[in-house]
Amino acid sequence: AQSVTQLDSQVPVFEEAPVELRCNYSSSVSVYLFWYVQYPNQGLQLLLKYLSGSTLVKGINGFEAEFNKSQTSFHLRKPSVHISDTAEYFCAVAQGGSEKLVFGKGTKLTVNP
Amino acid sequence: ETGVTQSPTHLIKTRGQQVTLRCSSQSGHNTVSWYQQALGQGPQFIFQYYREEENGRGNFPPRFSGLQFPNYSSELNVNALELDDSALYLCASSLWATGVVYGYTFGSGTRLTVV
Numbered sequence: 001a002q003s004v005t006q007l008d009s010q011v012p013v014f015e016e017a018p019v020e021l022r023c024n025y026s027s028s029v030s031v032y033l034f035w036y037v038q039y040p041n042q043g044l045q046l047l048l049k050y051l052s053g054s055t056l057v058k059g060i061n062g063f064e065a066e067f068n069k070s071q072t073s074f075h076l077r078k079p080s081v082h083i084s085d086t087a088e089y090f091c092a093v094a095q096g097g098s099e100k101l102v103f104g105k106g107t108k109l110t111v112n113p
Numbered sequence: 114e115t116g117v118t119q120s121p122t123h124l125i126k127t128r129g130q131q132v133t134l135r136c137s138s139q140s141g142h143n144t145v146s147w148y149q150q151a152l153g154q155g156p157q158f159i160f161q162y163y164r165e166e167e168n169g170r171g172n173f174p175p176r177f178s179g180l181q182f183p184n185y186s187s188e189l190n191v192n193a194l195e196l197d198d199s200a201l202y203l204c205a206s207s208l209w210a211t212g213v214v215y216g217y218t219f220g221s222g223t224r225l226t227v228v
Binding site for chain 2: 004036041042043044045046049090092101103104105106
């Protein structure tokens with residue numbers, strides 16, 4: 001069965017600092033990878049996705065992620081964070097041909113002034 | 114382009130009761146999935162509907178059931194509510210064709226509290 005591990009449950013950073021949120025997945029077949037953001041009391045908003053092609057994926061709000069097949073990782077990065085980036089971030093994987101998303105437990109990013 | 118809308122936004126039910134949650138898919142999408150997100154956890158897949166039939170199910174008991182209608186809207190029904198059913202229920206729609214995933218759009222969710 002697929003699983004997703006988000007290595008950090010909480011990440012505090014200062015405004016304008018870079019940030020990396022880590023995600024590892026387990027799968028032996030082709031996968032699709034996603035990062036979602038969830039603001040308090042809201043649903044999930046898609047930040048970016050990897051379906052195929054270039055391993056560096058650019059998303060909304062200045063976020064990007066790199067797919068590393070050998071390390072089964074899909075880490076999310078932003079070179080300079082803002083207070084408004086404070087939210088919970090979820091990494092998810094879908095096995096090729098399957099619509100089922102398997103989520104990690106989430107990483108709470110807190111950006112401090 | 115309309116997004117995914119869910120109703121109601123909040124709901125309080127008593128243990129043992131039944132509940133129905135509703136979801137309108139994004140225009141052009143043909144698949145709908147339901148997820149349960151307990152407090153402090155990531156969403157867990159409940160089931161998915163494609164062409165009005167269940168097309169995959171997670172580790173949830175039969176008292177969780179669903180429907181998809183010809184206009185691709187959907188319902189999630191939960192019978193015999195338990196306290197542990199308290200969670201945010203998320204609906205996600207997507208366009209699926211021949212094994213290709215085009216992405217998922219989530220609604221804002223229904224917060225269900227069972228007392």
